[in-house]
Amino acid sequence: MRFAIWGVGAVGIGLASTLARPDERLLLLGRDPETDEAIARHGIRRTGLFGERVVPPDQLTTRMDPTSLFEDPPDWHLICTKAYATDAIAREFAPLAPALAKRTRLLLCQNGWGNEEPFRPFWPQTRLFHARVITGFKRHRRHEVEITAHASPIALGSVFGLEIGSLVPVAERIDTGGVPAETSGDMPAVLWGKMLYNCALNPLGALAGRRYGELTADQTTRSLVEEVIREIFRVLEAAGISLPWPTAQAYLETFHAELIPPTAAHESSMLQDLRAGRPTEIEALCGAVERLGREFDIETPVVSALATLVRRAEGRTS
């Protein structure tokens, strides 16, 4: 089973470290020549939770070689870029689709909801899958990542509720490669479980410049966090998407008692993106809630206000 990874960042390198095998070459499709060079020289290295794994350069190919994509096509293409790069990846992928669509499958490994949309015009949904990652990968050098946190196994599934047998060997491969992974028969619930946490904390953490524990300790920001969660529950109820928690209140009890304490010192990755002058994943997070709310006629004033403020902070006017 061969893999190609689009986006050679923290998650891309982390997953590559689990998937590489001595008898195969794994394709790493990034866009940074210095990263390619570092990987060609040193291979990749993963440290942190679950121990060390080094993959030597001879198990990796870092240059896009069209012949390797077509003559010996990867069985899986993993999309590991930030969500805002999905449109660009889909544009690169579209011309390859007629030759690849019968032989290969896509696995979108990004945060957010709706990342599959740019692929749908040209890619069959039976070959389009998602992964939810709540493992923290920190990239220290171009070719090195550290696993700094792990909340639950990487979950693989179909948001369309389709057959997921093809994902079983992928989950096994990631798992035996050192990071717990499993398949899920209810991917919308799994992805929205993470959306609740991300939408409640990332934008506000970025705008307020506060860590997650500080956001919930302060009464003003805590009430905004809780209102985001209630708005998302209302939207999902209208959209017919069910969650493992029957009500927003039930989720909030888990959120405050179990999810916040171990991540109280965490800083929002959106804050890091804004500080670095990069775009953020706001459209795949609060933007996706807004769009779904509009579709089902449910107002999302707090989610929309946060989305608007983050867009402004990015320097956008719309």
Ligand SMILES: NC(=O)c1ccc[n+]([C@@H]2O[C@H](COP(=O)([O-])OP(=O)(O)OC[C@H]3O[C@@H](n4cnc5c(N)ncnc54)[C@H](OP(=O)(O)O)[C@@H]3O)[C@@H](O)[C@H]2O)c1
């Ligand atoms: N890191 C984590 O702990 C973690 C945990 C859970 C979920 N996630 C999610 O996983 C996704 C990836 O996050 P990450 O932390 O791995 O991000 P990252 O470290 O920024 O890596 C993304 C990589 O994609 C590359 N890229 C961007 N546009 C590209 C293009 N058009 N073609 C090829 N490569 C391109 C970037 O290159 P440049 O450096 O040149 O921009 C970067 O190397 C995000 O959705 C994130 O929210 C991350």
